Amino acid sequence: MKLHTEDPRITAYVLGELTPEDAAAVEAAAEEDPAVKAAIEETGAFGEMLSESLFAPKPQLRPAQRQAILLAAREPEKITNLVKIPDSRHQRKSWIVSLAAAALLLFAFVLFSRAPVFSPKLADRDVTRPARPTAPVTEAQPGIDGEWRTIPINIAMLPAPGPVDASQVSRTFAGSAAPASTISRLAAARDEAIARAGSKFYDEAADSLKDKPVPAE
Incomplete structure (x- = not known):
């Protein structure tokens, strides 16, 4: 085999x-x-x-070792050669405290790194955003006889007149979509108001300048 x-x-x-x-x-x-x-x-x-x-025999204490153990049990005050055994629980507690401190420092670093940086220059300025005016603001223009004429600035800031596609305008009234006819009518009224205000402004400007002499070159 x-x-x-x-x-x-x-x-x-x-x-x-x-x-x-x-x-x-x-x-x-x-x-x-x-x-x-x-x-x-x-x-x-x-x-x-x-x-x-x-199956080896268990280790046995020598007679001197056995006598020292019995003496320490009977008269503990006579023992002078004690060996201190370190407590593992104290070491474990120190390790946990160190780890917690490191985690706290890391958290503080991440927190402050995301905070806005303080600038002395910005501290001296008023960075408060001005409120938007609710009433129409006017700008004065001098006329012929020293009178002042005004034109609404909010009209000048509106976009130029142009065709409006009602299907592309998103408006809601009381939570529902506005009808296309209503949007078209409002857009037409806005365009007409802008055109009328601009025409009136240019007519008044032309009237105020027609009698003034043209400066010589």
């Missing part, structure tokens, strides 16, 4: 778990193959080492 060195029957042979016929076959294979014989010897040596480790 031909055996491999990793065959489980070698271990079973060393432990005495094979039948007489199988044990005889393993012995015959060991006589024919030196590698199988070496594997049997190695497995047997390893088994002996395990047996010695498992």
